[in-house]
Amino acid sequence: MHSDDLTPPAAVTHTLAAGQCLSLQLRRGDRLWLAQGRLQARPPAQWLGERLWRPVAVWAEGHQGEVQDAGEWQWQALSAATLRLQRRAPLGARLWGWTVGGWARLTARWPGRPARVPSPPGIWPR
Template structure:
């Protein structure tokens, strides 16, 4: 289990000067938002037939994206830029949140249910 799996999603801000590069390892489901500037983005390389292909895109200010391809992403700032990253919570954190939501929903369905009566000593539980 990773320590990342227990922490809630937090927004990390990366500030880049013009020409500066940034490389990050991202997981599927992480969210990106370019708050300021322009970036040249390179998602992880992929095989296309028998060739390795790495697409390149220019992101304008305000661009938002959800990571579909996990791996190493690279950016180069075409102008001064501010990139915000919100990590997707790990599997254990999502399972705990799902369990808590399920339990809350079960309790909500029976709000006035009386407490279970105890069985007298020496008898089978009810």
């Protein structure tokens, strides 16, 4: 596992001028937030019956959501816009958090259970 897999994902801000286009490869679970302006959003193409369909939506300021369709997303700014992207944590980081969190829950002290006394260094606990 690479050390970068354990760092929390950072938010990335994209600023677009009116008429400018942006294309990004997104994964399912990434979060988007339109902080300012209006955008025309085009999610990845989908099959509808036997035809390829590319939906189009207009996002207004304050629009936010989680990406459900992985693939290439495209936006065109209808006015000056600021789009913020929060990438989903990589699989390694999610699995590591799940493992550590699960271990912490398993070894948690239950009410009424005495605390474990740590053994001195070099002595095996009984």
